[in-house]
Amino acid sequence: TRSTRPQRLLHAVQKNATRGDPRSVINAIDQFCRHKEWAMNVGDEKGCILDSVVSEVNPSTVLELGTYCGYSTVRIARLLPPGAKFITLEFNPKVAKIARQVIAWAGLEDKIQLVEGASGDLIPKMKEQFGVETFDLVFLDHWKDRYLPDTKLMEECGLLKKGSILLADNVICPGTPDYLEYIRNSPRYKSQYFKSHLEYTKVEDGLEKSVFLG
Numbered sequence: 001t002r003s004t005r006p007q008r009l010l011h012a013v014q015k016n017a018t019r020g021d022p023r024s025v026i027n028a029i030d031q032f033c034r035h036k037e038w039a040m041n042v043g044d045e046k047g048c049i050l051d052s053v054v055s056e057v058n059p060s061t062v063l064e065l066g067t068y069c070g071y072s073t074v075r076i077a078r079l080l081p082p083g084a085k086f087i088t089l090e091f092n093p094k095v096a097k098i099a100r101q102v103i104a105w106a107g108l109e110d111k112i113q114l115v116e117g118a119s120g121d122l123i124p125k126m127k128e129q130f131g132v133e134t135f136d137l138v139f140l141d142h143w144k145d146r147y148l149p150d151t152k153l154m155e156e157c158g159l160l161k162k163g164s165i166l167l168a169d170n171v172i173c174p175g176t177p178d179y180l181e182y183i184r185n186s187p188r189y190k191s192q193y194f195k196s197h198l199e200y201t202k203v204e205d206g207l208e209k210s211v212f213l214g
């Protein structure tokens, strides 16, 4: 049977990237998606904004919602200080299997805990099961209608502390209107929009960076 897009993306990494070199894995995926087959990775333009936020926050604890093929997982993990705790959630087992291989090709498997399951089920278990108190940085990039409920769930579970940063992909395209409305009007957050483009296209998109005020 025909391969899947994540499988073809993984083969492009294994063919064109150097084992243990995260930058070459990132470049191989961007080349593949720009010239062969579009895929919903955060991409290089928004990826540079992601990099700058990760470097500025220098987080000890990171949560990513929606691993997909592991592109943003590799981008984030390569910048983390030793000893940082990075948990990424993915509920599709076939996709998680691809992501594990992409992460391994980059040589970053020791810095990343990929957990298979739905964010709504796993977020309430973060403290007891994964020994996390709060997250310094959360990258939201999963189903767009899950951004708001999962943000409220993280608040309820006490996973955000004063200064925690939420960085949300795709707030324009495909768009996350209910999340944007909530986060921009809530007195508990200070938000900033980083205008950019939808990965590998000229279509407008952007990242919303929000600081939890406690």
Ligand SMILES: CCc1ncnc2c1ncn2[C@@H]1O[C@H](/C=C/CNC(=O)c2cc(-c3ccc(F)cc3)cc(O)c2O)[C@@H](O)[C@H]1O
Pocket (backbone or CB within 6 Å): 040, 041, 042, 065, 066, 067, 068, 069, 089, 090, 091, 092, 095, 117, 118, 119, 120, 141, 142, 143, 144, 146, 169, 170, 173, 174, 198, 199
């Ligand atoms: C249940 C909660 C929950 N728990 C755990 N894992 C979850 C999950 N919900 C989803 N996942 C996994 O995350 C990934 C989905 C990501 C969803 N991302 C977009 O839809 C998207 C679309 C475009 C775009 C598409 C078409 C266009 F024309 C334009 C733009 C661009 C983008 O950057 C995009 O991120 C998959 O691996 C899911 O298995």
Ligand SMILES: [Mg+2]
Pocket (backbone or CB within 6 Å): 040, 041, 042, 141, 169, 170
């Ligand atoms: Mg995205």
